[in-house]
Amino acid sequence: MKSSIVIPTYNEAGGIARLIETLADLFVANAIDCEIVVVDDNSPDGTGGIVDALADRYPVRCLHRPGKLGLSSGVIDGWRFARPESTLLGAMDADFSHDATVVPKMIRALESGTYGLAVGSRYVKGGGIENWPFKRKLTSIVACAMAWPLTPIRDITSGFFLVRRSALAGVELDPIGFKIGLEVAAKAKYGRAIEIPYVFKDRVVGESKLNGKEISNYLKQLRRLYATRFFGAPSRGRTIASGAMTGENSA
Ligand SMILES: Nc1nc2c(ncn2[C@@H]2O[C@H](COP(=O)(O)OP(=O)(O)OP(=O)(O)O)[C@@H](O)[C@H]2O)c(=O)[nH]1
Numbered sequence: 001m002k003s004s005i006v007i008p009t010y011n012e013a014g015g016i017a018r019l020i021e022t023l024a025d026l027f028v029a030n031a032i033d034c035e036i037v038v039v040d041d042n043s044p045d046g047t048g049g050i051v052d053a054l055a056d057r058y059p060v061r062c063l064h065r066p067g068k069l070g071l072s073s074g075v076i077d078g079w080r081f082a083r084p085e086s087t088l089l090g091a092m093d094a095d096f097s098h099d100a101t102v103v104p105k106m107i108r109a110l111e112s113g114t115y116g117l118a119v120g121s122r123y124v125k126g127g128g129i130e131n132w133p134f135k136r137k138l139t140s141i142v143a144c145a146m147a148w149p150l151t152p153i154r155d156i157t158s159g160f161f162l163v164r165r166s167a168l169a170g171v172e173l174d175p176i177g178f179k180i181g182l183e184v185a186a187k188a189k190y191g192r193a194i195e196i197p198y199v200f201k202d203r204v205v206g207e208s209k210l211n212g213k214e215i216s217n218y219l220k221q222l223r224r225l226y227a228t229r230f231f232g233a234p235s236r237g238r239t240i241a242s243g244a245m246t247g248e249n250s251a
């Protein structure tokens with residue numbers, strides 16, 4: 001199945017070339033037809049230019065946005081920019097936290113026809129987290145657990161997944177904050193989901209963009225999803241088929 005995986009970037013010059021090479025090698029080795037879509041928000045460190053320079057050697061294209069517009073809106077814009085013939089759409093981080101070798105496994109799982117959503121998971125057997133202090137692990141588990149009533153997926157905050165394009169048809173995705181995986185898992189029409197284990201690694205190059213605002217955005221996102229699911233509040237956001245997407249929070 002043709003696939004497009006979106007990698008949002010902001011100041012990822014230190015590792016983006018190696019990640020693109022790693023993914024491209026995996027696609028050749030596994031006979032997978034997957035394009036890489038990097039969505040760069042005019043990174044001051046030149047990430048976008050590095051990606052452009054690789055486009056004639058690797059299956060990669062860069063969508064350039066004018067400024068830092070947020071991770072989730074980046075993924076949504078990337079899916080809009082993806083070649084239309086891709087049946088599967090995905091997302092992963094640029095900082096090697098997400099194990100690239102899991103991408104072919106996710107694609108194969110979706111190709112089997114049994115599943116509509118494949119999620120890279122730290123919280124199923126075989127998955128885990130390297131080098132995180134106890135406090136950060138606990139925060140992550142609490143964040144996931146807060147979303148469990150909304151989705152059957154245990155690890156919903158890491159943003160590493162592929163989904164059938166058809167599952168997103170007409171679905172309004174709220175671009176608030178960092179947690180696009182939760183938005184998809186709670187709203188898309190994917191049927192069965194599978195979690196594929198991987199071991200999360202902390203970023204080794206570049207800087208973390210996680211801050212207090214992201215935590216408050218996450219709580220706001222949860223509140224909106226619960227209001228829609230359990231109290232009939234209207235769903236917010238934009239579909240991937242129409243409209244311009246700008247800003248972290250269009251609603
Ligand atoms: N295009 C775009 N990408 C972003 C933005 N914010 C973060 N990213 C990218 O989204 C991915 C996840 O961001 P990270 O900074 O790794 O966030 P995190 O994983 O929660 O935190 P750390 O791993 O500790 O840095 C990375 O590839 C970032 O470069 C943004 O505003 N725009």
Ligand SMILES: [Mg+2]
Nearest residue numbers: 093095097203
């Ligand atoms: Mg990261």
